[in-house]
Amino acid sequence: MPADRPSPTPRHRATGRVTLKEVSLAAGVSTSTASRALRGERAVAPELIERVQAAAQRLAYVPDPAARALASRHSDHVAVLLPLLSNALFVDLLEAAQNTLRAQGYQTLMGVTHYDRQQEEQLLRELLLHRPAGLLITGRDHSPASLELMANSRVPCVHLMDLADSSGPTPGYSVGFDQAQAGAEMTGFLLRKGHRRVAFAAAQLDARVMQRMSGWRSALQAAGVYDPTLEWLNPAASSLALGGQMFEQIVQQRPAVDAIFFCNDDLAQGALLAALRRGIRVPGQVAIVGFNDLTGSDQSLPPLTTVRTPRARIGEAAAQMLLGLIKGQAPEQPQLDLGFELIERGSA
Amino acid sequence: MPADRPSPTPRHRATGRVTLKEVSLAAGVSTSTASRALRGERAVAPELIERVQAAAQRLAYVPDPAARALASRHSDHVAVLLPLLSNALFVDLLEAAQNTLRAQGYQTLMGVTHYDRQQEEQLLRELLLHRPAGLLITGRDHSPASLELMANSRVPCVHLMDLADSSGPTPGYSVGFDQAQAGAEMTGFLLRKGHRRVAFAAAQLDARVMQRMSGWRSALQAAGVYDPTLEWLNPAASSLALGGQMFEQIVQQRPAVDAIFFCNDDLAQGALLAALRRGIRVPGQVAIVGFNDLTGSDQSLPPLTTVRTPRARIGEAAAQMLLGLIKGQAPEQPQLDLGFELIERGSA
DNA sequence: CTGAAAGCGCTTACAG
DNA sequence: CTGAAAGCGCTTACAG
Numbered sequence: 001m002p003a004d005r006p007s008p009t010p011r012h013r014a015t016g017r018v019t020l021k022e023v024s025l026a027a028g029v030s031t032s033t034a035s036r037a038l039r040g041e042r043a044v045a046p047e048l049i050e051r052v053q054a055a056a057q058r059l060a061y062v063p064d065p066a067a068r069a070l071a072s073r074h075s076d077h078v079a080v081l082l083p084l085l086s087n088a089l090f091v092d093l094l095e096a097a098q099n100t101l102r103a104q105g106y107q108t109l110m111g112v113t114h115y116d117r118q119q120e121e122q123l124l125r126e127l128l129l130h131r132p133a134g135l136l137i138t139g140r141d142h143s144p145a146s147l148e149l150m151a152n153s154r155v156p157c158v159h160l161m162d163l164a165d166s167s168g169p170t171p172g173y174s175v176g177f178d179q180a181q182a183g184a185e186m187t188g189f190l191l192r193k194g195h196r197r198v199a200f201a202a203a204q205l206d207a208r209v210m211q212r213m214s215g216w217r218s219a220l221q222a223a224g225v226y227d228p229t230l231e232w233l234n235p236a237a238s239s240l241a242l243g244g245q246m247f248e249q250i251v252q253q254r255p256a257v258d259a260i261f262f263c264n265d266d267l268a269q270g271a272l273l274a275a276l277r278r279g280i281r282v283p284g285q286v287a288i289v290g291f292n293d294l295t296g297s298d299q300s301l302p303p304l305t306t307v308r309t310p311r312a313r314i315g316e317a318a319a320q321m322l323l324g325l326i327k328g329q330a331p332e333q334p335q336l337d338l339g340f341e342l343i344e345r346g347s348a
Numbered sequence: 349m350p351a352d353r354p355s356p357t358p359r360h361r362a363t364g365r366v367t368l369k370e371v372s373l374a375a376g377v378s379t380s381t382a383s384r385a386l387r388g389e390r391a392v393a394p395e396l397i398e399r400v401q402a403a404a405q406r407l408a409y410v411p412d413p414a415a416r417a418l419a420s421r422h423s424d425h426v427a428v429l430l431p432l433l434s435n436a437l438f439v440d441l442l443e444a445a446q447n448t449l450r451a452q453g454y455q456t457l458m459g460v461t462h463y464d465r466q467q468e469e470q471l472l473r474e475l476l477l478h479r480p481a482g483l484l485i486t487g488r489d490h491s492p493a494s495l496e497l498m499a500n501s502r503v504p505c506v507h508l509m510d511l512a513d514s515s516g517p518t519p520g521y522s523v524g525f526d527q528a529q530a531g532a533e534m535t536g537f538l539l540r541k542g543h544r545r546v547a548f549a550a551a552q553l554d555a556r557v558m559q560r561m562s563g564w565r566s567a568l569q570a571a572g573v574y575d576p577t578l579e580w581l582n583p584a585a586s587s588l589a590l591g592g593q594m595f596e597q598i599v600q601q602r603p604a605v606d607a608i609f610f611c612n613d614d615l616a617q618g619a620l621l622a623a624l625r626r627g628i629r630v631p632g633q634v635a636i637v638g639f640n641d642l643t644g645s646d647q648s649l650p651p652l653t654t655v656r657t658p659r660a661r662i663g664e665a666a667a668q669m670l671l672g673l674i675k676g677q678a679p680e681q682p683q684l685d686l687g688f689e690l691i692e693r694g695s696a
Numbered sequence: 697c698t699g700a701a702a703g704c705g706c707t708t709a710c711a712g
Numbered sequence: 713c714t715g716a717a718a719g720c721g722c723t724t725a726c727a728g
Contacts (some may be wrong), residue, residue, distance in 0.1 A: 020707095415704090
């Protein structure tokens, strides 16, 4: 055995972490083979795979994400674009998606668009620079430039919440539920309860809210009781306070309204509080329903009748679908409908 | 001029993006100089800086984050560790920090610890692999292994919410406010209102909650009305429903209690709803106060008296401090106290 | 102040 | 099935 020769001083900085080269040396294979073995690429002898894995284990080797991204042109990042973080709906979506992605070794890069197509575009530009392995994006309403960015990037993409692209020839991939149907079912429930003057009150007015409204409209039309003056649309952000204001406006201007369908639970919760303050009986005088089954809706006075939306399951399923796409597997259902559930509590 | 020689077919894949080499060619400098000029490193002739920047602009050059991370051993990621996303407090913190970081070109890598030191440790391990440029972490209560990971990584770190490390010799950096003082001030407010049997009701029981409690205790002791049996601690997660339950327990078991200090607004909001259900007058029969000034606290019946905590400002200031540390600037105030504000509304 | 060159730690054609 | 080598796109000692 040769004595230790003085190794030439390395000219450069080392990071101190265990590298693939050390693993391959320990396993007695080339770095190419070590790389292939570790990534589970077929075409490596089972015996070598074992040796490499053992060495990696022993040395506590962890691949360097930056080096991998640079060489493979794909990072282990997944970009997730959401409209807002102030709505628990999207936080639930994010957390579920992130958990699923993280379990497979992917890091979430989150972007908040504030319902602004310009901001979405800008975020897309920034995030795509990181060569994400995949993209999760809320809704299907994007600027032409955003669509082009997504297409050009060739990064697999799954849309959240909205099922189909109403326009556009390529439906792409999505996980969500039928918003219009949910709106129609809730309205049908109110009709069956005997209500005839059913108002629809909405804020934020994103695409999904409008789909809910179209469901409300068609249900009322089918029943022959549709009144277009019972639409209350406010583009402002949804909040308890706004719900209270809208409620007071509606009961004041249209005292004959016998039920109000709020497009989101926070509005409905605010309405319930306003009713309490003004001594208006719910549902006796006017029924109130919401949408999403957010925190606190089971605690309100009276407890809120609403539509429970499966956002955690949507986040998880979308992440799962994306993971498949990243591996090149086409999902058996490109548009995955996870449904919804009407929760009848005391307010209607 | 030599005619175009047939360039040898490149042996490998190119990413299609504009590289530093193209910029340096266009500017007529070496890549070293281009690199230095673009990063604003001094020791580059002003004229060259201009030429390089112009070329970069013209070619729409954007540095490759992966290559930069690999070469420099620092990514443009900042890891942000939070206990929960289901508490709006932390979402506000996250959003403010992320906005500040993003404006400087940093990407946020978020981790949710669920108040679990094991999970925190695991997340730290994963995130540190990405060689983040910096770390934002909630609280000061970490496992020894976590502390070691942080120290060994030599990644600059700022703690959120908690100011000083009660134990430990190295105070490090933090942005927050004095939780104990906030607890004491709120309690002082109740005492001044004439309350003498002031209960403290808490869930989650993280370090900050316990600090609030110690403030409550010392204020009562100073007034000579401290009663240790008026502490109601529940390790479960904080929620409206739990607040209602705790409220009912307290008024039932200790009917003489004249004020309840809930450690978080969601508990207090739940208590208010429970009082409404049971016809208990607030604050007539019992006063109720909360902490944090969360969404809806101004809408409750009666509106909730609480402590407004500057979490958005904390997130922003912490990010700002971290940005400074990354550049090697020591903050003038390593422990930045952003204070709090008592908001008197109707519930006490 | 500037540049040539080595190196960061991987992946992946290419040849065998 | 395996390995030597080139390359991903930057940064940074080193020498001038």
